[in-house]
Amino acid sequence: AQSVTQLGSHVSVSEGALVLLRCNYSSSVPPYLFWYVQYPNQGLQLLLKYTTGATLVKGINGFEAEFKKSETSFHLTKPSAHMSDAAEYFCAVSEASNDYKLSFGAGTTVTVRA
Amino acid sequence: NAGVTQTPKFQVLKTGQSMTLQCAQDMNHEYMSWYRQDPGMGLRLIHYSVGAGITDQGEVPNGYNVSRSTTEDFPLRLLSAAPSQTSVYFCASSYSRTDRTTIYFGEGSWLTVV
Numbered sequence: 295a296q297s298v299t300q301l302g303s304h305v306s307v308s309e310g311a312l313v314l315l316r317c318n319y320s321s322s323v324p325p326y327l328f329w330y331v332q333y334p335n336q337g338l339q340l341l342l343k344y345t346t347g348a349t350l351v352k353g354i355n356g357f358e359a360e361f362k363k364s365e366t367s368f369h370l371t372k373p374s375a376h377m378s379d380a381a382e383y384f385c386a387v388s389e390a391s392n393d394y395k396l397s398f399g400a401g402t403t404v405t406v407r408a
Numbered sequence: 409n410a411g412v413t414q415t416p417k418f419q420v421l422k423t424g425q426s427m428t429l430q431c432a433q434d435m436n437h438e439y440m441s442w443y444r445q446d447p448g449m450g451l452r453l454i455h456y457s458v459g460a461g462i463t464d465q466g467e468v469p470n471g472y473n474v475s476r477s478t479t480e481d482f483p484l485r486l487l488s489a490a491p492s493q494t495s496v497y498f499c500a501s502s503y504s505r506t507d508r509t510t511i512y513f514g515e516g517s518w519l520t521v522v
Binding site: 343 | 439443453509510516
């Protein structure tokens with residue numbers, strides 16, 4: 295079974311500052327890892343995913359994440375926050391044998407200060 | 409291309425009433441699933457289907473039924489609504505032959521049980 299822990303339910307950053315959202319996972323097999331973003335009253339949009347290959351993954355809107363197996367982590371970063379980045383972010387994990395079944399973290403709400 | 413379509417978007421039910429949340433996808437995806445989203449808990453898998461005629465339980469299946477008579481449709485039935493089923497429900501689909509880790513989510517259905 296797999297699970298995800300997102301550290302920090304709320305993160306507040308200044309516009310132009312680094313965004314860092316932390317995600318740790320547990321999985322008995324090599325994981326597939328995802329970051330989704332949800333804007334108010336909307337569905338989920340995939341930011342990026344790691345399945346195999348390069349451990350540094352680049353996604354949409356300037357976000358990237360690095361898979362670190364030794365630390366069981368998949369932290370999401372963006373060098374410079376924009377007001378439009380205010381949203382809720384979810385880390386999720388699946389396993390190769392059931393990669394359509396996601397286990398989600400509790401989510402991190404990002405607010406961006408002008 | 410409509411993607412994943414959920415109806416209704418908003419619904420208020422009285423305790424004990426039954427209803428069906430509809431989900432349809434027009435992408436010929438084999439895999440479909442239902443998640444519920446609750447504050448501080450992320451999304452949790454209710455039921456999923458790997459193809460027409462095949463369904464299985466996820467993490468939180470109690471109080472819900474599903475069926476998959478066609479590839480396109482995957483309705484979620486609440487048999488006797490309870491206040492604990494107040495939540496936002498998301499339907500999702502993905503495709504097996506190319507990349508089933510690309511999961512498409514619907515826009516959500518907000519359900520309140522009073």
